[in-house]
Amino acid sequence: MSRAIKKIVIAGGGTAGWMTAAALSKLMGEQLDITLVESEAIGTVGVGEATIPTLVFFHRLLGIDEAEFLAATQGTYKLGIRFENWRDLGRDYLHAFGVTGKDCWACGFQHFWLRARQLGIAGDFGEYCLERRAAEEKKFSHLPNNGLNYAFHFDASLYARYLRQFSERHGVTRLEGRIERVDLQPDSGYIRALKLDSGREVAGDFFIDCTGLRALLIEKALHTGFESWSHWLPCDSAVAVQTESVAPPVPFTRSIARESAWQWRIPLQHRVGNGLVYASDYQSDDAARAQLLDNIEGKPLIEPRLIRFQTGRRRKQWHKNCLAVGLSSGFLEPLESTSIHLIQQNIVRFLRFFPQTEIRQIEVDEFNRLADFEMERIRDFIILHYKVTERSDTDFWRHCRQMSVPDSLAAKIDMFRETGHVYREGNELFVDSWQQVMLGQGLVPERYHPLVDTMPEQELADFIRQIKAGVDNTLAGLKEHNAYLDGFLSGAMRRAG
Numbered sequence: 001m002s003r004a005i006k007k008i009v010i011a012g013g014g015t016a017g018w019m020t021a022a023a024l025s026k027l028m029g030e031q032l033d034i035t036l037v038e039s040e041a042i043g044t045v046g047v048g049e050a051t052i053p054t055l056v057f058f059h060r061l062l063g064i065d066e067a068e069f070l071a072a073t074q075g076t077y078k079l080g081i082r083f084e085n086w087r088d089l090g091r092d093y094l095h096a097f098g099v100t101g102k103d104c105w106a107c108g109f110q111h112f113w114l115r116a117r118q119l120g121i122a123g124d125f126g127e128y129c130l131e132r133r134a135a136e137e138k139k140f141s142h143l144p145n146n147g148l149n150y151a152f153h154f155d156a157s158l159y160a161r162y163l164r165q166f167s168e169r170h171g172v173t174r175l176e177g178r179i180e181r182v183d184l185q186p187d188s189g190y191i192r193a194l195k196l197d198s199g200r201e202v203a204g205d206f207f208i209d210c211t212g213l214r215a216l217l218i219e220k221a222l223h224t225g226f227e228s229w230s231h232w233l234p235c236d237s238a239v240a241v242q243t244e245s246v247a248p249p250v251p252f253t254r255s256i257a258r259e260s261a262w263q264w265r266i267p268l269q270h271r272v273g274n275g276l277v278y279a280s281d282y283q284s285d286d287a288a289r290a291q292l293l294d295n296i297e298g299k300p301l302i303e304p305r306l307i308r309f310q311t312g313r314r315r316k317q318w319h320k321n322c323l324a325v326g327l328s329s330g331f332l333e334p335l336e337s338t339s340i341h342l343i344q345q346n347i348v349r350f351l352r353f354f355p356q357t358e359i360r361q362i363e364v365d366e367f368n369r370l371a372d373f374e375m376e377r378i379r380d381f382i383i384l385h386y387k388v389t390e391r392s393d394t395d396f397w398r399h400c401r402q403m404s405v406p407d408s409l410a411a412k413i414d415m416f417r418e419t420g421h422v423y424r425e426g427n428e429l430f431v432d433s434w435q436q437v438m439l440g441q442g443l444v445p446e447r448y449h450p451l452v453d454t455m456p457e458q459e460l461a462d463f464i465r466q467i468k469a470g471v472d473n474t475l476a477g478l479k480e481h482n483a484y485l486d487g488f489l490s491g492a493m494r495r496a497g
């Protein structure tokens, strides 16, 4: 379609809608006229409070002040996720954000560690990862040159509110109202306008669907189609509740595997976010609710909320003059806190491919190809946690162990088992994480790279010891997480006067 894109309409004001509005207004606000429509009566999904380190860079791109953001959202720092009972009952590990050990040109650190482990001269894999050790010791500090990889936990509704203020300051117009109809242009099938319950019409050149699981534009109006991945990821429901804090917040998320489900705990400054993700084929809603309430620590602050979802992706994230961002684009369960990352990826990719003068199909196709690849790799990483387990105590876990997995994942598992290698393909998100989770889930490679055998045993011992000493040394300089957070926030307030 040959037409300059000037007027952008964002449908929906959850995390996806306001992140999109914030980025477009800050980075292209002078060239665009941006309107966001949301309905307070419908509200937002109300979860989505744990993130991964890429959010730090998104905030830097937008010039968001970290202390101001943490204060506004009751945020805390996050260094990783502790997976409890995932490998087997009573067997825990921590998937941390950092890099473990030190690679050499020919092979990754895991090869050196595997031989050292066989020789009895190495500790747990995680001992060589600063973020993992800091999380375990509940420590945090900012280090120069991004020396400590971190992300955040935050209150999702406060985050949307914070980004709303940010976006309105940068010129976004917010309209309150329920979208009742999506009007298409008869010739092209492009979206022409949204019709609100007030009778108002909101026309635009380009529409961003942030209407959450409803997917009002990309699916209900444009019928783009959905590819289900529920045969690989059997969970389809969640029950969520917020509780009072009973202890200072720790700098990691907890993911606790249950009989046919897993439970999250996300510590914020003022409360804890809790939820149980479960498979309704294996557990009733009442049983899930009871299991969640039996396993929380503080007093509930709200009634538990039930959320149904279907795992999978929209067949096209960008179709005609509509881009899906957030839950409207597909859903992967929050096991590795990747949804907000996928939101920002679609936003940043859209900015790169921004159709200044016209929408070119070649760009749309490339956008969709990159988005598909990214989401498939994250999907594989999530399935890995279910597939590679030693649990066989319930039908659910027996099913997970036996289920088939995507070929791309099967190849990755076989490669690691047989050779110890993990290869990064294209721009995929997780790298070191694969080793951490595969080893954590009990998958130990059968061999290591032969290069490692050329290293004399004493040299290997020194190499391993030096890495550990480096981690110990940096760790000693970090502060207790909560004390650091308090100091960081009050320091920033003092500076702001």
Ligand code: FAD
Binding pocket: 011, 012, 013, 014, 015, 016, 017, 037, 038, 039, 040, 042, 043, 044, 045, 046, 047, 048, 049, 050, 051, 156, 177, 178, 179, 180, 210, 211, 212, 213, 214, 216, 238, 240, 275, 307, 309, 325, 326, 327, 328, 334, 337, 338, 339, 340, 341, 343
């Ligand atoms: P929503 O929050 O549902 O927002 C939809 C918006 O559209 C709302 O403003 C709504 O009012 C509006 N809307 C809908 N219909 C209409 C209409 N007819 N008219 C006008 N407005 C309308 N992600 C993470 O990264 N980390 C996590 O820890 C995490 N945990 C999760 C746990 C669960 C159980 C679930 C289900 C998701 C989780 N996610 C997580 C995903 C995360 O919650 C979402 O990616 C994020 O909140 C974005 O949601 P959204 O903005 O797309 O949708």
